[in-house]
Amino acid sequence: MIDKVFILAAVVFVGILCQWFAWRVKLPAILFLLFAGIIAGPFTGWLNSDALFGDLLFPFISLSVAVILFEGSLTLRFHEIAGLERVVRRMISFGVLVTWLITAAATRLVLDLPWGLALLFGAITSVTGPTVIVPMLRTVKPTAAVSHILRWEGIVIDPIGATLAVLVYEFILAGSSGHALSHTLLAFARIVGIGLLLGSLAGYLYGSILRRHWLPEFLHSVATLGLVIFVFAVSSSIQHGTGLLAVTVMGIWLANMRDVSLEEILDFKESLSVLLISVLFIVLSARLDFHRFFHLGWHVVFIFLSIQLLSRPLSVMISALGSKLSWPERHLLSWIGPRGIVAAAISALFAIKLQAAGYSEAELLVPLTFSVIIGTVVLQSATARFIAKWLGVAEPDPRGFLIIGANLVARAIGRALQQAGFRVLLVDSNWEMIGKAKMEGLETYYGEPVSQHADRNLDLVGIGKLLALSPRGPLNTLSCMHYRMELGPKAIFAIQAAADMEMSKERKAVSHRKWRVLFGPEVSFSSLTKALAHDGWKVRSTTLSQTFDFAAYQLQYGQGAIPLFAVTPKGRIEVFTAEEQLSPQPGWTVIALVADPDRSLVVG
Incomplete structure (x- = not known):
């Protein structure tokens, strides 16, 4: 018991240390958190995430991701994307579809994975990471339009990508019969309906309570946290895969209600999210198996390039058709799309479930996903500022x-x-x-x-x-x-x-x-x-x-x-x-x- 307490405390300490160092050097913290987790796990064997958390590992991951997405959604206000709503809608619909299909096709072509697993990997990597995009935007400092679109996409697309992954997972388990298709369509209708209904209802009722001051201020933060966990749990128990959508909708609803003060809630949630992100990345990266990375070889480079140079630019160009975005802004959007904590979490979750169901090739999901995460974060962090300045869409010189x-x-x-x-x-x-x-x-x-x-x-x-x-x-x-x-x-x-x-x-x-x-x-x-x-x-x-x-x-x-x-x-x-x-x-x-x-x- 003492050993577990010490290890958990050390993970928290190292996570905050990585966040501080990232702040000092102005780079995304994910780089240092991943490095710390890899050193603690595969390299030294000091951290065994499964032994540390046991059966609570994936419930902890799921609840943490829910809190992180809710905190991000509290910052999404519709007035920020006035005139750009169509671009955001397309990026979280057509854009997801394009990324999903191209990534799946590339994975099938290169690794010869079954179509089901290739489609699942495409769904997992269709999500961009708000935990990576926000610090990257601080460094890149693009125009307001690019910044707002990336922030909205990074938060709203996560529950959509997670929902898509759940649907593909359901389809894989149900088989390839006509019954499997009807089962998947029914699951889709349930996920969307329950997620939107519960999220909207919870957001409206809680916002009304805050607006009428029925809850004392000292309870605002803890009550909000409790409600987020409750909504996620209730939604997921009714229909698997609806929890992230419900809490994201709840956050957006609260953010856009009039006369609802969210400052204290945001202060608390921001601090909590930093802590959760720090722990999650270290815990997940400590579970990596480098033998599987070596098994992928150069094939993973082709998959990464297909995402970076084909699916991302194509999805952005389709989404931006007829919009007021300039061509340089579209090019920058085409370059920036890092993957983050949601992709890492759901890849680990589905890999374990599919392996338990007899799909041995599912063991490649985690190393594939982390390869894409590391590749997009490293490449885009190193080049995005230069490209933004070259395209003329970086903020003016600080005069x-x-x-x-x-x-x-x-x-x-x-x-x-x-x-x-x-x-x-x-x-x-x-x-x-x-x-x-x-x-x-x-x-x-x-x-x-x-x-x-x-x-x-x-x-x-x-x-x-x-x-x-x-x-x-x-x-x-x-x-x-x-x-x-x-x-x-x-x-x-x-x-x-x-x-x-x-x-x-x-x-x-x-x-x-x-x-x-x-x-x-x-x-x-x-x-x-x-x-x-x-x-x-x-x-x-x-x-x-x-x-x-x-x-x-x-x-x-x-x-x-x-x-x-x-x-x-x-x-x-x-x-x-x-x-x-x-x-x-x-x-x-x-x-x-x-x-x-x-x-x-x-x-x-």
Whole structure:
């Protein structure tokens, strides 16, 4: 018992370690989780998943996948795909059909598997992986249309692919008679009917309970988890294979109901999904048998290429016919389609069931599926960003500014940057300040900059630098620390408070601050506020020339100007900081806070 507890704890620890490392290097965590599972299982024999979980292994896998799909479906809102609904519908219908048949034909041709097993493998690999697509999108950063389509496809297609796999499995067991066909069609009708009915009913009733506040907030997360497990179990007990469809429909229904707050539920489910994904991938990859991989040989490469270069492009092109998607967007969609946890889970489940029913060749399902998972994830992770940039459908270069605060100083600087052609996004939890920023034509986000809600809803497309301009010093510090890994330490800047200026040189020397101080050692938030609010200073832009260079600029303005930014003729922007004083050249534009001729800035 102690050994099992230790092994399970080690699996969780290693899984979270893999997630952290993936975050640091900005690669899908599945790569490191698969590697960890292979090392722990086939290579060392340290982890035996079947012995660890026993008969509970596949119930645990099924429930975990249900929770993961439900969490993903809670983020699917119909307004995100306005105008692209037809593309998504086709990708989860015609697209699945094309992928299924081409993959099955290639598998039959290369490995000479029975048609039933080839069709089952085609159904299993018709699903793309939301657990892989989401981190890949963070790295690739494609256009909004491509991103939304891939996210919707990755979540909605999973229960559809799983349903298709169940139908093929039922057909295999029933034989090839006319009775088998009628049995399969009846199973299809039951799966769709029960899944849609139970999912819609559960989503509507639970959404109504949340909207009427009949459930206390501290029970929202745990009640939701319990309901997801209950709906999955009830649906699956009525008709095998309906559980994933039911919980996905339930999540989409909740996500699109009005006046239903899901923030706390999403926070909890996201954390739980990360834990479950980490454990699942390690546990499943630890069950791999490398002798079967070697048995497949180069045949699996042909199957992988048929999926990557034939079935995926063909399914996307058919689905995108007549849509507003550009050709470069269609080409990128044709390249990105990684397989993930659902394919891994259902391949393992059906392999065991079919082997028990006497189909010895079913042992190839798992190595085939994992070969496709590893191949698609590795190839697409390594190339998708380059291809997106080459096609011109990656987000623009990160020239924009995320500004913490919407106060007077932040708005004045934001307006100047926006007028200079840079995207500006102001973040503040003060609604009055946000309202003033909106009135001045500035893009805003109402809420705390460091929060789960901000992580999900803050649009950082084109954002490359952070300016912490809040009067709340701890918030500036927290924001700098939070965004330092995403934007890079060289892109993080913060205004100092007046108290920071009084810090001794010794204390500054041992400070662990990992960002630069804005605008100079003698400039503080209070001094900028006083200059703008009481002394009549304005933010102005001046283009330097051969006859009026930066030295002449400083001579003319003296103490009556605080240089803030310098923009090169090519549009690159540099920030004046306490650590580095720039030397703008002729042709550059200097953005500075400039005094009236008869006034001067009082610093401190």
